Amino acid sequence: MNILIADDHSVVRQGVALILREAFKTIEIYHADSFQEVVVKLKKQSVNLLLLDINLPGGNSVGMISRVKDLQPATKILMFSAFDEEQYALRYLHAGVDGYLNKLSSEEKIIEAVTEILQGGRYFSNKVKERIFENVINKIPDNPLDSLSNRELEIADLLARGEGNLEIANRLDIKMSTVSTYKSRIFDKLGVTNVVSLVEKFKMYREQS
Numbered sequence: 001m002n003i004l005i006a007d008d009h010s011v012v013r014q015g016v017a018l019i020l021r022e023a024f025k026t027i028e029i030y031h032a033d034s035f036q037e038v039v040v041k042l043k044k045q046s047v048n049l050l051l052l053d054i055n056l057p058g059g060n061s062v063g064m065i066s067r068v069k070d071l072q073p074a075t076k077i078l079m080f081s082a083f084d085e086e087q088y089a090l091r092y093l094h095a096g097v098d099g100y101l102n103k104l105s106s107e108e109k110i111i112e113a114v115t116e117i118l119q120g121g122r123y124f125s126n127k128v129k130e131r132i133f134e135n136v137i138n139k140i141p142d143n144p145l146d147s148l149s150n151r152e153l154e155i156a157d158l159l160a161r162g163e164g165n166l167e168i169a170n171r172l173d174i175k176m177s178t179v180s181t182y183k184s185r186i187f188d189k190l191g192v193t194n195v196v197s198l199v200e201k202f203k204m205y206r207e208q209s
Helices: 010-023 035-044 063-071 083-096 106-118 126-136 150-160 165-172 178-190 195-205
Strands: 001-005 028-032 047-053 074-081 099-102
Touching: 001 010, 001 035, 010 106, 010 165, 028 035, 035 047, 035 063, 035 074, 047 063, 047 178, 074 083, 074 106, 074 150, 083 099, 083 126, 083 150, 099 106, 150 165, 150 178, 165 178, 178 195
Parallel strands: 001 028, 001 047, 047 074, 074 099
Antiparallel strands: none
16 A cells, blocks of 8 residues: 655654554555645555645645546545644535545544545544535535625625725725625625635635646
8 A cells, every 4th residue: 555645744744654654564655745746756656545735835725636636546535634624624525535634633533544545435524524414404505605696706706806895895886885784694604704714715615726
């Protein structure tokens, strides 16, 4: 089994490698500190499992997943990130990954996740599984941007681009109070409380190559 650990922090890669070598005696482990290096490694070496950080130099988007699958369709992908799994796991699940693990997870959880995926399964925390179940029951769209009306999406896009209420009001020829009403509605639907979080939501759910 060949495992590629992609993270820009050497201490993280070395720590995870140590844990995996103790648990799996017959594996080969490779390292990458950028997405460009991931691509180079995948072009040269067959990889059974890729542990991939979201915030990786040269990547940092769901577009990394399709690129990996283009190079090696059979490679299993476990996202290994410090980012909140409730915000990110579902997006990467729908992009085609096989699991999502928080970097603060215990050694036992790391081994459990890798074992499950190498055996052909998927690994997500109980919290994420509950979120998936709730979304199905309540018919919540996989992409939260789909819950916005055309006007709400238009205004949300302008907010994410850095335009203020006055600029948006002038651009769309509506009252500032109307912009404020739309803004509150958008924040409520997307579960965000400020424009910074809105921008992050757009980065996650807008199509990226």
